[in-house]
Each structure stands twice: as C-alpha cells, then as structure tokens.
Amino acid sequence: MNPNTTADPLDDESRGVLDDTASVATAGIGALDGTAQISVVLPPADEDDLAGDDAVIDGELEEDAVPAASLRPSAVRPEVEARSAAADAAAPRPARPEVPAAKRIGDLSESARESADLLTPDRLLDPGRRSRPEPEGTWSHLVYRLTGRRLNLGDGRRARERKALTARIGAPIPGGARFVPVLSRKGGVGKTTVTALLGMALADARDDRVIAVDANPDRGTLADRVARPQEARSVRDLVRRRGEIDGYRDMSALVARDATRLDVLASDADPRAAEAFSDSDYREVADIAAHYYSLVLTDTGTGIVHSVMSATLDLADQIVVVSGLSVDEARLASETLTWLETNGYAAQARDAVVVLNQSTPGTPLVRVGELETHFATRGRRVVRMPYDPQIAAGGTIVFAGLQPGTRAAARELAAVLVEGLRAEAAA
Template identity: 80%
Template sequence: MSTSDSRSVTPSPVQPAPAAEVTLASKRLGELSESARESADLLTADRLLDPHHVTKPEPEGGWSHFLYTVSGRRINIGDSRRARERKALTARIGAPLTGGARFIPVLSRKGGVGKTTITALLGMALADAREDRVIAVDANPDRGTLADRVVRPQHGKSVRDLVRIRDEVRGYHDISAIVARDATRLDVLASDADPHVAEAFSDTDYRDVAAVAAHYYSLVLTDTGTGIVHSVMSATLDLADQLVIVSGLSVDEARLASETLTWLETNGYTEQARNAIVVLNQSTPGSPLVRLNELQAHFATRVRSVVRVPYDPQIAGGGSIVFANLQPETRTAARELAALLVEGLRAKAA
C-alpha cells in the first residue's frame, strides 16, 4: 500500500497591490476655463441652504395663522390663498425698473370722471409697494386739487416754487421742502392755489419741473388738465413713457375717452395710445347704466389693458384719500393698475 507524502502547507499572505499615487494639484485661477468658473451670484440661498433647516416665515391668513399659533409654531402650512395673491401683486408692482425716470400722464377729455382720483390711487399703490421714489405732479393749468385729495400741504408750496428754485436744487432735501408726502410715501407737487397765476404754468415750466424730478424720482405721474390741447399737454405727451386714460361710466364719457385715443393716433402718438391703460372709473353708487362688459370689450380692442375701479364712499366724500381705509376692492383695483403700469414699462425697456 503506497502512501502519499502529505505535508502541511501554510499559504503565503497576499500582498496588497501598491496604491496608485494620487497627486493633489490645485489649479491656479488662470488655468480654469471660462466655462468652469462660477461667479458669486451663483451662491444663492436656494443652492446652499438645506431646506430642512430653514425656518419658514410666519404664515399669513386666518386659518393658517391660527393653526400655526395653537400648534406652538410647529405646524406651518404657509400663507392663505388671499395672502399669496396679495404678495404676488406686491411683487409685480415692486419689480425693478432700470434706467432713468419714467413719466406717466393721466388724461381725460371731460371733467368729473375721476382723473385726479385715479392719479392719487395709482401713486399711492406704487409708492406703498416700491422701494424707489414716486411723485405725482399736479400740472393743471387751472386750480388743481391733487394735493387736497392726497394730503393737504401745510407749507403752501407748489409747482411754481419748484420752477423758481430749479437751478438751486442740490439734493432731495431741497425737493422735500416743496412737496407733500402721504402715509404711503407718495410725494405730491401741488398746483398753484391762485388760478390767475396757474394759467401761466406753461409747456416750458412743465419741462423744467420734469427735468428736476427726473433726478430724484423713478416714477413721475402727471395729473393733467381737462382736455387734450391745453398749454402743458405737448410737453406731457412728448415725455410720456406710458399713458393712463380715465373714462367715466356713461355713453358720452366713454365716447370722449375713445376719441382721445383717436386724437393721439392721428397726432403722432400712435404707439403711446395703443400701449395705454384705460381706467373705467365708477364715481357714483349703484349699478351703472352702461354695460361694463361691452365698454371693456371696446377699449380692449384699442389699448393694452383695461382696469375697472369700483365706487368707494371714502373717495366720493371729496376729502383726503387714506389708502389703508379704502374698500379692499378699491385697493386691489389700484394695485392691479399699478402692476400693469410697471409691467408695461418693463416690457418697453426690454
């Protein structure tokens, strides 16, 4: 019987393969390709912050805020729909405008349709939501009432005073001594209190006022006189970046507003007319006699946007308008008008 030679063999330990040598080399800034470089504006909060560690702001809205409060601030379902809509509208109004000052005349062919009221509401809505300065200039050749509708100035200064010191203005403090300011931060430059002096406010005077205002304001609203051919209108239209045309809710007032568009189109202001905003202003209570849908449909064929402003008892009283005390529907209409205005100005600049 043969026996095999059995030997105990101890396996040799496996030697690990030598690790590949890694060279850590930092590239100099000059060696990076242009496409690989990142600018500082790419370091956004959305990119860098972990959403699980970001505290959501306190929600707005009745039920949302109630749930947030009773849960000890643990349950935050976000803003209510109404709050989200309000914030979105504020963002539209507050969108940045590049470049110089923008001029917005508010026009009507007939008195009593609310031109001054709309100027005040538009200015308040803009000033309340924007970070830059907004001014409303009363350029009525006759005695205007814009300052009375916004805030009655205590110093009695007017456009005539700004014309007088135009070459001496060195900063905003010189302007602030002449304008009045309301709670929304809207500045108002009043017309002359003396109607005989106001008649002398001319095309040249308006251009002087506009030149000064352009240095200190982003948006310059102009409450024009009634009509379309008075002494200041030529300068007002030449400087206009956006027109706002006010119509009352009667057949003759609507026709005059539509005829204003025709006059503009036939006198060299076709682009301004077609990009205008028409405001259908209800200045009396109750249901209007005209069919609002038909009226809105007519102007929608002629201009960029149409806005309805409802009747508001505070406005109808004739005193100073307090923006915070207006009916919610009135404030929303004014803010929608302001948003459409800003969007039109941004589209024009694009």
C-alpha cells in the same frame, strides 16, 4: 511572555495585533477576546488631492469629507464595518441642488474667476435648515400656532394672491425715469382721483421713488387729495428754485408726502398768478424730477389741447385714459384715443390703459361689459375702479382706509402699468 505576569487588557501588543506599517499592502489581523481586529494604513497622499467622494467618519459615510492625508489608521470591527457599509448602500442619498462648482483660484484664468454674485442663498444655505416665514391666512396661521410653530402649511389663498400682486407692482423697471400722464377730455370723471390712487398703489409696493405732478394749467386739486404739510410748495416754486436743487433733500422740501411714501407736487394755488403753468415750465419740472424719481405720474388737467399737453405727451412712456360710466363720458374717452392716434401718438394710444371709474353709488345705467369690450379694442388693458364712499366725500384719500375692492383695483392698475413699462423697455 512571563506566564506569571498579569496582562494589561488595553495593551494591543499583548493581544497579537501587528504593528502599523507604512506599506500600502500591509494589514494586521489579531484577536481580542474572540473578536477580530484589523489595522490598515492608507498610502500617503499629496495635500491638495482629495480622497474621492466618500470617507468614513465616526462610523458614517460622508461625501467630500476630508483629504486622504488627514485620515489616520484605526481599528474597526469587521461586523460593524459590514453593517455600516450595507446600511449606507441601502439608504437613498439626498439630491443636491445644482450650484456652480467652486475651484481654486490658482486653477482659474482671469476671466473664469468667481464673482460675488455667485454666492447665492441657493448655493450656500442648507435647504433643510431654512426657516419658513410665519404663514398668513386664518386657517394656516391657526394650525401653525396650535402645533407650537412646528406645522407650517404656508400662506392662505388670499395672502398668496396679495403677495403675487405686490411682486408684479414691485418688479424692476430698466432704464431711467418713466413718465405716465393721466388723460381725459372731460372734467369730473375722476382723473385726479385715479392719479392719486395709482401713485399710492405704486409707492406702497415699490422700493424706488414715485411722484405725482399736478400739471393743471389752472388750479389743480391733486395735492388736496393727498396728506400735505401746511406750507406745501408748488410746481411754480420748483421752477423758481431749480438752481437751488442740489439733492433729494432739497427736492423733498417742495413736495407733499402721504403714508404710502407718494410724493406730490402741487399746482399753483395762487389766484394772483399772472401766467398759467406752461409747456416750458413742465419740461423743467420733468427734467428735475427725472433725477430723483423712477416714476413720474402727471395729472394733466381738464382737456387735452392746453399748453402743457404737448410736453406731457412727448415725454410719455405709458398713457392712462379715464372714462366715467355714462354715454357721453365714454364717447369723450374714446375720442381721446382717436385724437392721440391722429396727432402723432398712435403707439401710445394702442398701449394705453383705460380706467372705467365709477364715481356714484349703485348699479351704473350703462352696460359696463359693453364699455370694456369697446375699449379693449382701442387700448392695451381696461381696469374698473369701483365706487368708494371715502373718495366720493372729496377729502384726503387714505389708502389704507379704502374699501378692499378699491385698493385691489388700484393695485391691479399699478401692476398693469408696470408690466407695460417693462414690456416697452424689453422691446
């Protein structure tokens, strides 16, 4: 080297750093302004091989980073490398969720190839980067807004309970259409009201279709309790036009629908009708409804021995029995269960849901707790339906306008029904 020549400070060769070499055991050590430099060459590797679990990228330890063949020789100061290794060794590593291990298609047999359902959010999304939905509840929402959306305490107690109840109602029911008749041996106990409330609670929370059929052989009032178009059709119209039904659009033209998406098929309101709605008529309606609806509720009308009841009970997957809060109404409801047990429907009677419907304001004259105890020995569950002035008025029922306790009772009834249907499907 010419002593009169000014050395380039960036020229590594002038500072004694050894040339790179292809040998795996070769390393160059030199000095640059009093600082040691190391140059290491890793052995060549096959493209498909991984360089182990760890690799140094930009001075940080990263797992499963890159294949060894993509790493290039680099100069790293020993003191920096030592500090980085010590810090990485001391820092705790975050736990990884257990997800299916991915494999190359060429290494998999035909039966072991991954299907699309393995691409789940738990596998693909980084838990630390998921955004939580805006919380519901007065206190938690206030904290969320005051902290600029940075502190999310989650939903309040009432919101959590409401969402849990919605999940119970919306749970999937395996199999085809399910039929649920609502029964009573006595008129005036609120059977039609319970049918409407149950249907609204189901339709409001579920993604599939729900229909309520007014199978009263005389003039039923189910459609009058639900918002309906001026020219709503009836069960009789569906029977007459059964050959013209070629899809849900044709079916929807014959039903009424309210804000919860509950469809209602009205009873025949024509007083000139010579024949009442019969057993065979109901079977035809049920057969058509089963093609377009997952849940078919049936308001069976007054009594239990009329002509439609045989077909209704033969198709029943679950039964709802309604009782008023008086001595004679409670006895007739209990006798309804006895009739079912002695006429070939003992299993449906044991799984029945009994609704204690309060249709008048104030404190009932009977001991409601005693009624609950009695019917708990006869059926699967007992649900209390409280008095609601909107229902007592006798007009159209608006589900969102009901008192909170009434909506909660209707939703609990819907959840109990869905749980029974799911248990029956699993048996």
